[in-house]
Amino acid sequence: MSTTIQPPAPPKQVNRIGLSVADYKGGDSTLCAGCGHDAITSQIIKAFYEYGVDPRRVAKLSGIGCSSKTPAYFLSQSHGFNGVHGRMPALASGVMLANRTLISIGVSGDGDTASIGMGQFVHLLRRNIPMIYIVENNGVYGLTKGQFSATADRGSKSKRGLINNDNAIDLVAIALQLGATFVARSFSGDKTQLTPLIKAAIEHRGAAFIDVISPCVAFNNHAGSTKSFDYVREHNEAVNRLDFITGRTTIKVDYAPGSVELVEQHDGTTLALRKIDSEYDVHDRVAAMSFLQDHAAKGQIVTGLLYVAPDAEDLHGHLNTIDTPLNTLGEQELCPGSAALDKINASLR
């Protein structure tokens, strides 16, 4: 009697820590079909999987909005805190002070960050709190049905035909002015650019800010909007093409000819920038600010990594914080003892 031998199941594709891409997914999205935010979620999953981050070492943080709902759609094994509208930076400050071994990723909206959360956002950047901070920028309050947000360009038209007469806040310009150490802008539909940017942000020590133009198909994807798919495709001016090269392997991907600048990150990883504009220097903050303004005046949206300071000191450096997570410290580390207290008291007399 003959027996049919079944071929072995094909090997499951896994990353360097043995996890499959399914380990980086979350729940099903409840956003509108075609929403730019879902495309960003896919790039977050891809970047964390390819980088090989342990999802159990990640804290996902957000406020309120369609964008702020998205942490439910990726990294289901990670820690998560969906906070109050605009208060994600306060959560991030607490998380990173309590446990600096975690990787924090915050997802916010233009309303969540540029209106109600502006006060918190600016302090997070100036303190250089180590985290990935993504703004899913659609120029509207999507969740509350399409009011103009503070990033809507002056003169842009709402779905109801109203014209926005207020000046727009450019979060990238503000981040550069505040001394942020990693500043980038991308487009939800540009996978080639966004995935390496997220990987570089994972690697960066300090606040890594990525403003991602993310069209709202329900309320801001019509003619007259400057955050629609068509508008951004027509006005996108990329400053660099990006590859992320992990220091754990010596293989460099994508050896395309042309001018390549290697930006060393901590941990020996390298960000490779293939320059489109040979004049563009990712280490020059002042030049980045004028580059941004010059192109904005021409109606162009500059995307790519605009500025990075790979050796900047983060919040932990400023405060000399302890490496150990606070909840694992014992009484011996927490109680300095009566001799130390006597000394402190004596110094205050």
Ligand SMILES: Cc1ncc(C[n+]2csc(CCOP(=O)(O)OP(=O)(O)O)c2C)c(N)n1
């Ligand atoms: C304290 C507070 N104020 C106002 C609201 C109402 N609200 C909910 S979401 C939102 C704006 C969301 O816009 P955005 O952050 O751009 O996210 P999107 O939905 O566009 O992704 C507002 C004003 C709220 N939930 N809490």
Ligand code: SF4
């Ligand atoms: S309302 Fe806009 S932002 Fe919200 S899910 Fe729908 S398309 Fe996305």
Ligand SMILES: [Mg+2]
């Ligand atoms: Mg919005």
